[in-house]
Amino acid sequence: MISTGLPKLDDFLLGGIPSSSITDIYGANGTGKTQLLLQISLNVIKNGGQVLYLDTTGGFRPERILEMKKNQNLPSEILDKIMVSRITNTSEQISSIKNIKSGNFSLVAIDNITDLFSYEYKSEGSAFKKNSIFMKHMHDLSSTAIKENIPIVITNMIRSIDNNDVENMKKAIDFFTHIKIKLSKKGTKYQGEVNWLLNRQDFSYLIDSSGLSENSEDF
Numbered sequence: 001m002i003s004t005g006l007p008k009l010d011d012f013l014l015g016g017i018p019s020s021s022i023t024d025i026y027g028a029n030g031t032g033k034t035q036l037l038l039q040i041s042l043n044v045i046k047n048g049g050q051v052l053y054l055d056t057t058g059g060f061r062p063e064r065i066l067e068m069k070k071n072q073n074l075p076s077e078i079l080d081k082i083m084v085s086r087i088t089n090t091s092e093q094i095s096s097i098k099n100i101k102s103g104n105f106s107l108v109a110i111d112n113i114t115d116l117f118s119y120e121y122k123s124e125g126s127a128f129k130k131n132s133i134f135m136k137h138m139h140d141l142s143s144t145a146i147k148e149n150i151p152i153v154i155t156n157m158i159r160s161i162d163n164n165d166v167e168n169m170k171k172a173i174d175f176f177t178h179i180k181i182k183l184s185k186k187g188t189k190y191q192g193e194v195n196w197l198l199n200r201q202d203f204s205y206l207i208d209s210s211g212l213s214e215n216s217e218d219f
Helices: 007-012 033-046 062-071 076-081 090-095 097-102 115-120 124-147 170-176
Strands: 022-027 051-055 082-086 107-111 152-156 158-161 164-167 179-186 189-196 199-208 211-214
Touching: 007 189, 007 199, 022 033, 022 124, 022 170, 033 051, 033 062, 033 076, 033 107, 033 152, 033 179, 033 211, 062 076, 076 082, 090 097, 090 115, 090 124, 097 124, 115 124, 124 152, 124 170, 164 170
Parallel strands: 022 152, 022 179, 051 082, 051 107, 107 152
Antiparallel strands: 158 164, 179 189, 189 199, 199 211
């Protein structure tokens, strides 16, 4: 189990993020998706593990890791335990599974899972091809998580459909993910929702220089 750094969330998950599974963290921009992903990565490293971090958006910031490290009094060589791979197209993203199988990783982090697919397959005529390729990619990721006994944590964005916020490529994502964590912001408050084993738990959180922490206030 890997701690998320949020005790209420960890308790609901019976200790944290499990191996052999895909955990999906999704929400709008600015809700802390990448922050939580980095926080989970740091918790892996604190326990002696190594992380494969696949960055599809160019959003990985080593200075943010260092800031979080400083606030948690972690050793300076912490970045040596994170292998960051900048992914620039869907072919690279699909091929990255080879790195998972060849490495000795305790966690695979993918930020963001659908961004490149949505960018490369924009036209309505390419929707079927996009979904077919993406479903195959998710299937391969799920099989790898099980065979390699490794947790895979992904982030994903949302889009507006008929004035409703819906996770991007939701049907394909839902079929292969085991835990879903939705992050959102309402007014000045950050709220989370986690779904696992047909059960749901809500939680409130804060974002600061150390990452995400629990907010004891009611919604």
